[in-house]
Amino acid sequence: MSTGAPQVTLPKPAFAPRFGSALLSRGLVITWFSIIVMIPLAFLVLKSFDEGFSAFWDAATSPQALEALRTTVTLALVVTAINCVMGTLIAWVLVRDEFRGKALLNSIIDLPFALPTIVAGVTLLALYGNDSPIGIDLAYTSIGVSIALLFITLPFVVRSVQPTLLELDRDMEEAAASLGASNWTIFRRLIIPSLRPAIIAGAGLAFARAIGEFGSLILIAGQVKIASIVIAARIEQNDAVGAAALSVTLLLISVVVLLIFGRFAKVKGLPI
Amino acid sequence: MAQSRKGRWGLRSVVLIYLSALLIVPIGMIVYQTFEAGFVDSFKAAFSEQGIAALKLTLLTVAIAVPANTIFGVLAAIVIVRQKWHGRALFNTLIDIPFAISPVVIGLSLLLLYGPLEPVGGFFLDNGIRIIFSTPGIVLACIFVSLPFVVREVVPVLQEVGDDQEQAATTLGANWWQTFRRITLPGIRWGVTYGVVISTARVLGEFGAVYVVSGRISGQTETLPLFVRKQFEVLDSGGGYAAAMVLAFVALLTLFAMNLANRRKDA
Secondary structure (H helix, E strand, O other), X not given: OOOOOXXXXXXXXXXXXXXXXXXXXXXXXXXXXXXXXXXXXXXXXXXXXXXXXXXXXXXXXXXXXXXXXXXXXXXXXXHHHHHHHHHHHHHHHHHHOOOOOHHHHHHHOOHXXXXXXXXXXXXXXXXXXXXXXXXXXXXXXXXHHHHHHHHHHHHHHXXXXXXXHHHOOHHXXXXXXXXXXXXXXXXXXXXXXXXXXXXXXXXXXXXXXXHHOOOOOOOOOOOOOOHHHHHHHHHHOOOHHHHHHHHXXXXXXXXXXXXXXXXXXXXXXXXX | OOOOHHHHHHHHHHHHHHHHHHHHHHHHHHHHHHHHOOHHHHHHHHOOHHHHHHHHHHHHHHHHHHHHHHHHHHHHHHHHHHOOOOOHHHHHHHOOHHHHXXXXXXXXXXXXXXXXXXXXXXXXXXXXOOOOOOHXXXXXXXXXXXXXXXXXXXXXXXXXXXXXXXXXXXXXXXXHHHHHHHHHHHHHHHXXXXXXXXXXXXXXXXXXXXXXXXXXXXXXXXXXXXXXXXXXXXXXXXXXXXXXXXXXXXXXXXXXXXXXXXXXXXX
């Protein structure tokens, strides 16, 4: 790609100008992506309008659908807020503190990315379900659902904030301290502003993940109306339009979140 | 920022308590439960005929979906980073769509395209290819879900490596394949490795999309995660825990590989 430096005319770059092969590879990539992702999604949107717009609207705004969306978005927001605080705190301790077992702790943060969601559900149910050995039964409650969501989304904010915190200039903090700033002032005026983009990026990913989560909730949710579970139930009842309508609403929320937060996330290149 | 000893201990305790409640103790629980249910019995239940079939199907899915995503991922990253074209930024954003969508919605979209009663699915069925409630649908769902992982890992690495060496190789007369194999690929290998590891983890554990498209026929279209869920539904949780343990063990291996690849990537 072009840099600011004065351009020397070089022979053809490896991949770009060989017109035929560049076009071929681009064509292949876009075709494959369309077949796997775009065409199925297009059919989903088409199907939701299969019985006309009013049928779509009725299904998308039925009391059941609205309740599911309200519950899902509320829980996702709460979970995202907790993640912002706890994720930043965890990242802080992992970067600025020194203690035995820190390296191990650092490496298990990614476990929720690696663990199948159903196993996460089973695991949390074993501890916080009706057979709970510590006597806390949170199964089928929104607190239980929130704990599962907190588990699933744990790594996003931590992994987003950690690299930024590592690169933070400590001289500035020392300068502030020598000028008489308290720890709280340094944290509020120096550290938080530098971390903000990273926190927002992690929060966006956590929120997107939380509103769509299914696997870890299916055993825990019970009567708590989670959008993805309601969609699955409508599919089971052969209510294709109803399932598609709620899916399209959820899809819209996801795409908006992606567009708003994608900018932040791109910088970090986070694994999801 | 110099923290007092008290403040440091306070923060550390809060973090350790939070992570114990959320992560460490639950994982310990599942290991304990498997053994409590009788180690041998529960593994016998997990590796009954149905459990074995589920394991085989899951491995088959991984064997198809991960290589497909790796080839697509590397090619897509090159197309995004090394080629200038209209719509590059849009494509770069669209690639992330599978991350942002609920797996159930992904499953439903495949169901509405390839379902036996839909025009496209009907066409395939007439030609003897059953997609939904069969292996092809499960594989398609897994490819969809894990599509962006390799791309997302390779794009930043490719950007950082730059194309100076590729240009030098081309100047010296290397063809594109030689350039790719000897210059580009070695430069991005740890990024690719990391992407492959998390794709594998995601495909192994995929639940929502597969839940919708598979029809969950025991012994036929049941993957290991679906098997775990069914065992709990029929209250045979011993076998469920054992199968969950197998998945959790693979997840721990994945975690180890992720840390290894990450360290190499940063080195």
